[in-house]
Amino acid sequence: MQKLMMVACTLVGLAAYATVAISAEDLVAAVKERRHLMKEVVAPNAKLGGQMVKGTVAFDTTKAAAAMNEISGVPDKYVKLFPKGTEHGAVKDSEAKATIWDDFDKFKATAQKLKDASAKAAGAAAQGQGTFTAAFNDMTKVCKECHETFREKLEQ
Ligand code: HEC
Numbered sequence: 222m223q224k225l226m227m228v229a230c231t232l233v234g235l236a237a238y239a240t241v242a243i244s245a246e247d248l249v250a251a252v253k254e255r256r257h258l259m260k261e262v263v264a265p266n267a268k269l270g271g272q273m274v275k276g277t278v279a280f281d282t283t284k285a286a287a288a289m290n291e292i293s294g295v296p297d298k299y300v301k302l303f304p305k306g307t308e309h310g311a312v313k314d315s316e317a318k319a320t321i322w323d324d325f326d327k328f329k330a331t332a333q334k335l336k337d338a339s340a341k342a343a344g345a346a347a348q349g350q351g352t353f354t355a356a357f358n359d360m361t362k363v364c365k366e367c368h369e370t371f372r373e374k375l376e377q
Contacts, residue, residue, distance in 0.1 A: 248307050252315045255302035258295050266291045267364065270342065270357050273350070280350040289343035289360070296332035303328070309373040318373045331367045338363050 266288040272278035273285050306312070308319045321328045338360035345356035368374070 243304050243306065248304060248312050251302045251304055252307050252312045252317075255299060256314065256316075258299055258302075263292050263295055263364075267361065270353075271361075274354045274357050280353070282346050282349075285346035285353055286343045289339045289346065289357075292339040292360075293336050293343060296336040300329050300332045309375075314375070316372050316375055318371050321371050328367075328371055331363065331370070335360070335363045335367070 269278065269288045270285060273280045303317065303321055303325075305322055307315055308317050308322070309315045338356070342353060342356040342360050345352040
């Protein structure tokens with residue numbers, strides 16, 4: 222048993238050594254920045270789009286397009302904020318499932334889908350509320366798809 226513990230400690234030590242290039246502060250900063258992008262950029266613009274779809278906020282072509290373009294600007298930056306060692310449990314407040322690093326290509330492809338779907342919704346805004354609604358709903362499916370696979374939602 223003691224021997225097993227020692228092996229486990231050595232492995233943890235090695236894992237820490239392997240990521241030595243990235244400091245603990247950098248890992249924390251990456252989590253903070255990516256949370257900021259989801260919470261302060263993606264979510265409020267998606268909320269505004271949803272309100273225009275429901276009609277609780279008057280539909281406005283320019284504002285709807287601007288909101289979707291804001292979202293579209295996020296994915297390229299977003300996927301760069303996932304250094305190894307920032308999964309849920311490793312860094313406080315991280316909601317990133319380890320599955321992200323099991324299949325990083327799929328994670329990137331899903332982010333690309335959000336970029337495309339939000340750009341499409343931005344373009345659809347000019348064609349009126351009906352066209353916008355369809356494109357907006359397609360975009361929110363991508364949010365759900367990615368969260369189901371890659372996000373470990375924390376109890377707040
Ligand atoms: C490519 C995958 C992906 C897509 C697409 C995606 N998200 Fe996320 N989202 C995540 C991950 C991963 C987290 C958790 C990240 C972390 O905490 O480390 C997250 C977290 C969040 C959070 C919590 C932020 C916080 O820290 O409080 C909100 C809100 C959110 N997403 C909204 C959205 C909305 C709205 C959409 C669609 C318009 C969306 N997301 C699309 C992956 C995605």
